[in-house]
Each structure stands twice: as C-alpha cells, then as structure tokens.
Amino acid sequence: MSAIQIYDTTLRDGTQGEGVAFSVEDKIKITRRLDRMGFHYVEGGWPGSNPKDLEFFRQIRNERFRQAKVAAFGSTRKAGRPADQDANLLAILESGVCTATIFGKSWDFHVYRALGTTLEENLAMVADSVAFLKSRGLEVLFDAEHFFDGYRANPQYAMAVLRAAQDAGADMVVLCDTNGGTLPTELKEIVTYVREALEVPLGIHAHNDGGLAAANSILAVEAGCIQVQGTINGYGERCGNVDLCTVIPNLVFKKRLACIPEENLVYLTDLSRYVSELANKSPESRQPFVGTSAFAHKGGIHVNALLKDRQTYEHIPPESVGNKRRVLVSELSGLSNLVYKYRELNLGPERDSAEYRRILNELKDLEHQGFQFEGAEGSFELLMRKAYNGYQKPFRLETMRILTELRDEGHVYSEAIIKLRVNDEIVHTAAEGNGPVNALDAALRKALEEFYPVIRNMRLHDYKVRVLNEKEGTGAVVRVLIETGDGRKSWGTVGVSSNIIEASWQALADSFAYGILKLKENGAPDAQAP
Ligand SMILES: CC(=O)SCCNC(=O)CCNC(=O)[C@H](O)C(C)(C)COP(=O)(O)OP(=O)(O)OC[C@H]1O[C@@H](n2cnc3c(N)ncnc32)[C@H](O)[C@@H]1OP(=O)(O)O
Numbered sequence: 001m002s003a004i005q006i007y008d009t010t011l012r013d014g015t016q017g018e019g020v021a022f023s024v025e026d027k028i029k030i031t032r033r034l035d036r037m038g039f040h041y042v043e044g045g046w047p048g049s050n051p052k053d054l055e056f057f058r059q060i061r062n063e064r065f066r067q068a069k070v071a072a073f074g075s076t077r078k079a080g081r082p083a084d085q086d087a088n089l090l091a092i093l094e095s096g097v098c099t100a101t102i103f104g105k106s107w108d109f110h111v112y113r114a115l116g117t118t119l120e121e122n123l124a125m126v127a128d129s130v131a132f133l134k135s136r137g138l139e140v141l142f143d144a145e146h147f148f149d150g151y152r153a154n155p156q157y158a159m160a161v162l163r164a165a166q167d168a169g170a171d172m173v174v175l176c177d178t179n180g181g182t183l184p185t186e187l188k189e190i191v192t193y194v195r196e197a198l199e200v201p202l203g204i205h206a207h208n209d210g211g212l213a214a215a216n217s218i219l220a221v222e223a224g225c226i227q228v229q230g231t232i233n234g235y236g237e238r239c240g241n242v243d244l245c246t247v248i249p250n251l252v253f254k255k256r257l258a259c260i261p262e263e264n265l266v267y268l269t270d271l272s273r274y275v276s277e278l279a280n281k282s283p284e285s286r287q288p289f290v291g292t293s294a295f296a297h298k299g300g301i302h303v304n305a306l307l308k309d310r311q312t313y314e315h316i317p318p319e320s321v322g323n324k325r326r327v328l329v330s331e332l333s334g335l336s337n338l339v340y341k342y343r344e345l346n347l348g349p350e351r352d353s354a355e356y357r358r359i360l361n362e363l364k365d366l367e368h369q370g371f372q373f374e375g376a377e378g379s380f381e382l383l384m385r386k387a388y389n390g391y392q393k394p395f396r397l398e399t400m401r402i403l404t405e406l407r408d409e410g411h412v413y414s415e416a417i418i419k420l421r422v423n424d425e426i427v428h429t430a431a432e433g434n435g436p437v438n439a440l441d442a443a444l445r446k447a448l449e450e451f452y453p454v455i456r457n458m459r460l461h462d463y464k465v466r467v468l469n470e471k472e473g474t475g476a477v478v479r480v481l482i483e484t485g486d487g488r489k490s491w492g493t494v495g496v497s498s499n500i501i502e503a504s505w506q507a508l509a510d511s512f513a514y515g516i517l518k519l520k521e522n523g524a525p526d527a528q529a530p
C-alpha cells in the first residue's frame, strides 16, 4: 500500500468546534509545528470567511516549510454565478496558496434543501469551481460533503458529483462523513466501491458523531484512501473531527504504514498538549495514546502483571508517542502498586513483603476514611517517605486559632493565628484572609518564608472540597484536595476531617512540606533551613 498523507484541519474545521479559537500567531505557530512533525497538509482557514484567516494567509505566504503544503478552504461557486466572479473562489486565489480544498454537495437532499438549486446546477458548480482553480495552476482537493449520506440516498447522483470533480481535474476527491453517523462496515463497503469506480486518488474526512471517526478513517485507508483529514485532539464541529493523535499512531504502529516518520511520534504527546494550550482547552485525560491516563494503571492485578511484562496491559510502549507510564495508588492497589512506587521514588533497597503490606493496609484504611491518594501524589509520597525513610515534616503545628468577624461594612473577615515549630524554633504568626483557609494559608506562608524563602514561588492552583457523607449535614466528613505548583511542576495533597479547617490544614501542610522536600532534592539554595 502507498504512503498515507496526513491532512490537518485543526485551523479550519478544528475551530468550528465549540470553544476553540486561535489567533493568527497561534495559527502560524501550529502550522510550523505540524510541518516539523512531518504533516503533509495544513489547512490554514477559509479566506472567504473572515479577516483573521486572510491575515493568516498573508503572513504565511513567504514562509518556506520542509514539506507541509498550506491549503486554503472554501466552497464551490454560488448557484447561478460564474466561477471567475465568485468572491469565495477569488479569495482562495488571492490568499496565495498553491493548494485549494473546496467542498461541494454530494447529497441530493442538501442540494434541494440547503442550496435550493437543481441537481444539474450543483454538478456544474462542482465542475466549474474545480476547473477554474485548476486553470489558475492550483492543486485542487475536492471535499465531497455528506458523501456517505448522499450515497445511501442516491448513489448515482453522489457518484456523479465525484465524477464531475474528477473530470474537471481535481487532484484528490475526499469522501466526507460530514454528519459522522456512518458505521465502519458500511463505510468500508462504499469506499471499496468508489475506489474501483474512479481513478482519482481518494481521501477520507470523518466526523465523530457516532464515536467511530477513528475506526472509519482506518477502514477507509484499508479500502484505498491515501489521505486522512482530521484535527489535533479531535477538535471540530459538534463531536469533532477524527483525532489525528489517535489515527496516526494506529497507522504507523498497527498498520505499519508510512505516514508521519515513526521517529517523530515521540513528539505526539507534546504536540497534543501544545495545541490544547493554545486552544485554551483542558487536555482530555482519557485521550488515546496522548492522554495523561492513557498509560495510567490503577488496579492491583494490572500493576502486578505490568511489573512482570509491560505488554500485559499496554498496547504500545508509552514512550513511543512521548507519553509516560503512571501507576496510581488507591484502595484498589495491591502490593505491586506499592512496590512500583517505592522503586519509582527511589526509596532504597527492596523491602520484604510484610513491610509493603503494612503500608498498603494503612493506605487502604485511610482511603476508607475518605482520603484519596490517586489525586494526591504529594501526600502519598510523604506517607511513603515517613514509613520507609523516617521522613519528618520540616515544621509542626503547635496551636492554631481562627477568628471570623463581621465588620462594620457588613463583610466577614478571618484571621488565623498559628504557633509553629520549625526546627527548634517556635514561630508565632498571624494573617488575615477573605476566609479561614485563606487566612491559614497566609499565616503558614508568613511563618515558613523566613526559613524557606523559596516557598514564595509556590501557588495554590486548585482547592476542592467534597462532602463524603452528606446525610450528616453540616457535621459531614469532608475531603479537601489541593493542587499546588511552583511554575515548573504541580502536585496534589489531601486532607480529611469532619472539620473543614482541619482537613484544609492537613492538605495545606502536606502541600508546603512536599514543595520544600522537592526543592531541597533539586538543590534549591534557599530550600535549606538555616
Ligand atoms: C461541512 C463543513 O464544515 S463546510 C465549512 C463550514 N464552515 C463555516 O461555515 C465557517 C465559515 N463560514 C462563514 O464565515 C460564513 O458562513 C460564510 C462567509 C462562508 C458565508 O456567509 P454568508 O454569505 O453570510 O452566508 P450564510 O453562512 O448565511 O449561508 C451560507 C451560504 O452558502 C451556501 N452554500 C453552502 N454550501 C455551499 C457550497 N458547497 N457551494 C456553494 N454555496 C454553498 C448556502 O446555500 C448559503 O447560501 P444562501 O445564502 O444563498 O442560502
């Protein structure tokens, strides 16, 4: 089978996804990154749609790429108007690209209902638009919109549309599952038929409304498509386009097809996170191949087998796509989870199983009380270090008082007064905050800063409270999960109590203790107490 081209439409169809938008600068950065990865095409936008896309094409015009061709998107000419006077086609020409991708209707129903024209005029729109762009020297890809729905409804007409594009000189015809509802077996049958009926190279453009876009794209390749169109992270209209971060490793590792150079796949996870960062979207943890959970192992049985051979629970090595294996600890852990973490944390020579078992039982008891270590790797590491390395927190709370006061203006303020033992010194501090936890955080920082100035870099990223037994009303036990970061790394810590201040204190104290521990380990000069 010939090499498969990857056509990225993150910057066009991806931005049709809810909440996804890129600035011109972002679009340029993403184009460069995709080129470096080895993508064959980057669809930069629709010049006839908006000034931002026009500006993108203006700025990118003189850039030289290693191999990516930048494509401009647009529709076929308007009904009843000559192609050489169609604003949209002229905008594609003016964008300065060498590759145009135009979409046209291939479902008779759409021709009547959406375009409001005749079947004959639509065929002419397709042929004229392709021929016009070809006559101006462009490479032309024709996206047959709704092809599979069209084929189901009126196969003769759907095929006539493809032939119109082919006969007008299209360099490729792309079969679009625009509504994303086609099932893989049917899709493969249709692509197989089209492959035999036409000469022009075929591509696939699948949407994910049935959750089948990846399967559909791979089967389309099996049936003869040589181009896969999709987006990074599957962004796109409604449920999105096919996720190229899923399709590419499947093509490379499973189908052994030449596509993106295999050695570049180690940058795939980074690429996915880079694009989600620019799109300002949280990464999807369960995303295949590149998600943080894609190689996260929780069940004891799994981790036990994984220690014997990673292939028992991993379909590919995580490093091959630049991802990482993670072992989670929880009440579902077995000894193996603990052994794995003990080794990962580099806590010393192997222990006998009774020693691991003791801590495992402690961990399970704590989880039964409401602690959750899966999201609190900082607290878990402190627990392990205390058990196996005699670790002690660098400070100890002697007393704490929290005052909450309604002041004249009707606002409620809190003040925390704490007495802390740091090494052999007693430190008294007080601080105000907009609530008791905020005041406690401020008082703790004030007390520790003098000894560990480096904690000034630590920021609270997230503070979550979960009521564990809501039937108890205001007397319920709560779990507090805190996420802290120092600009380079972030860590989670946990506290549980029927008193929200106490639970918050436990999580806060762990978060500072863990931060200081890591800074000391990394040799931060002012992480050492004087
Ligand atoms: C399957 C896809 O994802 S295709 C890509 C869809 N993406 C987008 O729509 C995003 C960019 N779109 C836009 O910026 C705007 O919709 C524009 C600039 C393209 C058009 O805006 P307007 O001129 O205001 O028209 P509007 O969006 O209301 O309607 C679209 C028109 O295009 C026509 N049209 C739709 N598909 C095609 C086609 N393949 N060929 C020719 N005309 C088409 C419609 O019939 C409609 O014409 P009408 O106004 O005569 O009814």
Ligand SMILES: CC(=O)C(=O)O
Pocket (backbone or CB within 6 Å): 013, 103, 143, 144, 145, 146, 176, 177, 178, 205, 207
């Ligand atoms: C062309 C396109 O984006 C689609 O049919 O989904």
